[in-house]
Amino acid sequence: MKPESNIPTGGDAHLRALTEPPWVRRSLIVAALLFIGFFLVLPLVMVFASALAKGFQFYFDAIREPMALAAIRLTLLASFISVVLNTLFGLAAAWSITRFEFKGKSLLITLIDLPFTVSPVISGLIYVLMFGLQGWFGPWLSDHNLQIIFAVPGIILATVFVTFPFVARELIPLMQEQGTEEEEAGMVLGATGWQIFLKITLPNIKWGLLYCVILCNARAMGEFGAVSVVSGHIRGLTNTLPLHVEILYNEYNYAAAFSVASLLALVAVGTLILKKIVEYKYTDELKAQKEMTATGGEAP
Amino acid sequence: MSIEVRGLTKVFNGFTAVDGINLKIETGSLVAILGPSGSGKSTLLRMIAGLETPDKGEILLTGREATHVAAKERNVGFVFQHYALFKHMTVFENIAFGLRVRKDPEDEIRNRVFELLNLVQLQGLEKRYPSQLSGGQRQRVAVARALAPRPTVLLLDEPFGALDAKVREELRDWVAKLHEESHVTTLFVTHDQHEALEVANRILVMNHGRIEQEGTPLEIFDEPATHFIAQFVGESNYIETTVSEPGLAVWGPIRFAVEGQAVGQRIRIYFRPNDVYVTGDFETLQVRAQIVKTRFKGPVIELRLHLGEERYIFAHVPKGVSLASGFKEGQDVWAGITAYHTFPVDPGEYQGAGI
Numbered sequence: 224m225k226p227e228s229n230i231p232t233g234g235d236a237h238l239r240a241l242t243e244p245p246w247v248r249r250s251l252i253v254a255a256l257l258f259i260g261f262f263l264v265l266p267l268v269m270v271f272a273s274a275l276a277k278g279f280q281f282y283f284d285a286i287r288e289p290m291a292l293a294a295i296r297l298t299l300l301a302s303f304i305s306v307v308l309n310t311l312f313g314l315a316a317a318w319s320i321t322r323f324e325f326k327g328k329s330l331l332i333t334l335i336d337l338p339f340t341v342s343p344v345i346s347g348l349i350y351v352l353m354f355g356l357q358g359w360f361g362p363w364l365s366d367h368n369l370q371i372i373f374a375v376p377g378i379i380l381a382t383v384f385v386t387f388p389f390v391a392r393e394l395i396p397l398m399q400e401q402g403t404e405e406e407e408a409g410m411v412l413g414a415t416g417w418q419i420f421l422k423i424t425l426p427n428i429k430w431g432l433l434y435c436v437i438l439c440n441a442r443a444m445g446e447f448g449a450v451s452v453v454s455g456h457i458r459g460l461t462n463t464l465p466l467h468v469e470i471l472y473n474e475y476n477y478a479a480a481f482s483v484a485s486l487l488a489l490v491a492v493g494t495l496i497l498k499k500i501v502e503y504k505y506t507d508e509l510k511a512q513k514e515m516t517a518t519g520g521e522a523p
Numbered sequence: 524m525s526i527e528v529r530g531l532t533k534v535f536n537g538f539t540a541v542d543g544i545n546l547k548i549e550t551g552s553l554v555a556i557l558g559p560s561g562s563g564k565s566t567l568l569r570m571i572a573g574l575e576t577p578d579k580g581e582i583l584l585t586g587r588e589a590t591h592v593a594a595k596e597r598n599v600g601f602v603f604q605h606y607a608l609f610k611h612m613t614v615f616e617n618i619a620f621g622l623r624v625r626k627d628p629e630d631e632i633r634n635r636v637f638e639l640l641n642l643v644q645l646q647g648l649e650k651r652y653p654s655q656l657s658g659g660q661r662q663r664v665a666v667a668r669a670l671a672p673r674p675t676v677l678l679l680d681e682p683f684g685a686l687d688a689k690v691r692e693e694l695r696d697w698v699a700k701l702h703e704e705s706h707v708t709t710l711f712v713t714h715d716q717h718e719a720l721e722v723a724n725r726i727l728v729m730n731h732g733r734i735e736q737e738g739t740p741l742e743i744f745d746e747p748a749t750h751f752i753a754q755f756v757g758e759s760n761y762i763e764t765t766v767s768e769p770g771l772a773v774w775g776p777i778r779f780a781v782e783g784q785a786v787g788q789r790i791r792i793y794f795r796p797n798d799v800y801v802t803g804d805f806e807t808l809q810v811r812a813q814i815v816k817t818r819f820k821g822p823v824i825e826l827r828l829h830l831g832e833e834r835y836i837f838a839h840v841p842k843g844v845s846l847a848s849g850f851k852e853g854q855d856v857w858a859g860i861t862a863y864h865t866f867p868v869d870p871g872e873y874q875g876a877g878i
Contacts, residue, residue: 404607407574410594411601412621413672422620426611 270488273481285482293459294467295486297375301450301463302443305382309439310432313390318424320391321398322406332395338387346384347452350377373455378463381449389439390432397431398424400509430505437501441494445487525550525676525708526571531580533566540566542732543580548676548710548725550585553702555719556712557743558729559755564712567729568678571710572601585675600669600707602679606661608653614640614664615649621672639667642701659690666698670705679711683718695722716756720744728752750866753793760794760836763868772865775834776810781865794863799838801826803848803856810858812836817845817852826850828858 243251275282285291316335320328338346352358354371364371371377405427409419425432447465454461456470464487471480526548533541541563548554556564569575571582573594581590589597609617616623618639622632640646643663653661662682669677682698683691699722702709713719719726720740728736728743728751736748747753754761764774766788772779779792801812815835816827824845826838838858840850850856 404603404605405609407594408601408603408607408609408668409620409624411572411574411597411599412624412668413595413598414620414624415595418624422624423609 267488267492270481270485273477274485276481277478281478282482282485285479286486288479290458290462291467291479291483294462294464294483297378297462298444298464300375301379301382302440304379305386305443306436306440308383309386309390310436312387313392313394313435314432316391317394317398320395322403335388335391338384343381343385343446343448344452347381347449350380350384350449350453354380372453373457373461375461377453378450378461381453382443382446385446385449386439386443389442390435393431393435393438394428397428397509401427427508430501430508434498434501434505437494437497441491444490525552525585526710527583527586528567528571529581529583531567531570531582532578533563533570533575534578535566539732541570541577544732544734546727546734546737548708550708551706552725553699553709553723554711554725554727555723556710556727556729557716557719557756558712558714560714562729563732564714564729565680568680568710568712571676572599572678573597574601598672598674600672600674600677602662602665602669602677602682604681604684606653606665608661608664608668610653612652613649614645614651614653614656617653617664618649618667618671620668625672635671639671642670642704643667657690658686659694662686662694663697666701670707674707676708676710679709681713682711683713683715691718698722720756728756730755745862747793747864750791750793753864753866758796758837758839760796760799762792762836763789764792765789775830775832777830777860778809779860779863779865784865784867789868791866791868792863793866794860796825796837796839797823798860798862799828799836800859800861801828801838801840801848801850801856802858803850803854810860812856812858814850814852814854814856817850824850828856830858 274285316331319325320332351372354360354364354377356365356372358372371380405423406419409423414422445465446463447469450463451466451469454463454466456462456466458467458470462470464483468480468484468487471477471483526546528544528546531541531544532539544567556567558564566575570577571584573589573592577590581588583589584592584597584599609620612620615636618636619632622635627635636649637646640649643666645660645663645667648656648660653664656664666677666679666682679698683694686694695718698709698711711722720743723740726736726738726740726743727734730749730751736743736752738746743752743756747756753759762774764772764779766772766781766784766786769786770780770782772781772784772790772792774792781790781792784790810830812828812830814826815829818825818827819842820839822842823839824842826840826845828836828838830836836858840848
């Protein structure tokens with residue numbers, strides 16, 4: 224690596240040469256701020272303001288109410304299972320796609336993206352058509368006393384489907400970039416496949432993995448469309464947080480609806496902060512990777 | 524015999540990378556596989572390490588059949604071209620890796636790692652991370668890591684390829700010295716003839732997936748077995764001509780004695796620029812020439828000589844001799860060729876133009 228100081232720092236001069244006259248700059252900045260304020264900040268503030276409209280006592284009661292607690296539990300359960308399953312699947316898919324050559328590889332990569340391109344409502348419907356009473360497996364399931372649609376398994380299935388691409392999508396390019404040399408080195412040094420994965424592969428992708436787990440979790444918690452179709456909206460049983468918000472809202476119980484919604488908003492804000500922190504580490508990881516593979520790269 | 528390979532073949536999507544190679548490498552030797560890129564030398568090395576599966580043939584390591592043995596059980600040390608150090612581990616942990624995975628006792632690991640840090644002269648750097656090391660230091664860590672589990676053979680893939688010229692030369696000497704101290708059978712792959720000639724005690728020259736010649740550096744340099752080696756190893760003048768009468772071929776003013784070639788046979792003649800003798804004083808040498816270009820090449824001066832018509836050859840004259848003789852562009856001189864090699868041209872072969 225060349226010492227940074229040798230590179231002429233003409234950044235400012237370049238910026239000045241490129242920028243528009245001051246009035247254009249100012250109006251663009253103001254427009255952007257207004258837009259963000261109107262579409263992002265204001266609604267967020269509104270959520271909390273409406274939630275607290277009837278005071279803190281009401282706010283906490285709305286959250287502590289049994290139906291709300293049941294919704295929180297179900298949301299946590301569904302998102303936990305989706306994150307675990309999709310992390311395992313994502314790792315397996317990224318590993319096999321970047322480490323082996325096999326037929327149908329490009330088809331697999333395309334299929335991984337499917338949940339992103341299909342409307343969530345449609346994906347919910349697919350499960351109803353498969354596992355619903357009138358669906359393909361419906362009669363068999365009811366014969367065996369198994370219920371998937373309008374029950375917790377359906378909600379988990381729908382959530383898994385919708386968040387399916389997050390981990391694999393993020394890991395494939397990362398693992399492609401990292402290549403296989405370190406793993407080969409581990410292999411020649413006598414490590415087993417499992418040792419290679421735990422000691423070499425996983426530490427190399429840990430920040431990238433954490434990054435997509437966070438995004439996957441946020442999406443899983445907030446999923447509405449697909450879950451709405453398969454849930455059946457049975458209070459206390461098959462209601463997730465977003466569905467619970469909808470029900471409260473439809474009952475004109477605005478303050479309670481916004482109180483529960485504020486939980487989801489807090490999750491979103493928390494995710495943003497976490498994401499920023501992880502992104503910071505993740506960029507370091509990518510940078511270190513680039514530096515180490517650069518030919519003749521030397522430490523400063 | 525440390526490494527033995529019989530009829531080894533590897534085909535990638537219809538391209539034969541390694542084509543039925545046989546080789547034997549004696550225990551304790553330091554051998555270079557020299558070849559241009561795409562000659563299959565890295566593939567050969569990776570098959571010996573178990574990183575590629577051969578399509579045909581067999582590999583024996585220390586006399587034992589190893590063709591179907593997994594890489595992790597072959598007990599070979601492998602140094603990758605870009606080192607492939609574990610980025611998230613310290614130098615200590617990198618070197619200890621091969622010992623950790625087989626669960627050696629902690630105090631033995633410590634002793635072995637510090638022993639190796641001494642051997643590769645990186646004492647005191649055990650707590651650094653690879654990104655905090657220079658290219659040459661990374662290379663040494665890679666060698667130490669490969670040697671830690673006491674491999675029976677050490678394989679190095681283009682070991683100095685990614686380093687700048689100065690560090691490269693230092694590491695060349697260092698590898699030769701390291702080999703003297705450790706006596707591990709060492710096989711390295713390179714496209715750089717200087718590396719092969721200087722470091723190795725035997726050289727295998729590869730081209731198009733086959734071994735074209737095997738021998739000591741001196742044999743490879745002085746007695747190239749094929750015209751490919753003659754032009755690949757060292758610098759060469761290369762001319763094409765026809766045997767005009769028994770035992771004689773003529774190229775412009777130069778007469779070459781050629782043995783064992785039929786009259787009318789197309790031949791290629793190679794001679795090193797330093798086997799061209801140039802003088803301005805005597806008229807006893809056979810060829811009259813004119814210096815058209817001089818080029819400073821460090822210890823030698825390269826002279827481009829015009830032999831009339833469209834015939835040019837290069838000569839390398841020691842700098843001192845050139846200065847003493849006052850060679851300059853445009854000067855008329857006499858030249859003689861002291862050593863050359865002749866190869867017949869196959870009729871079907873591409874016939875490149877001479878210089």
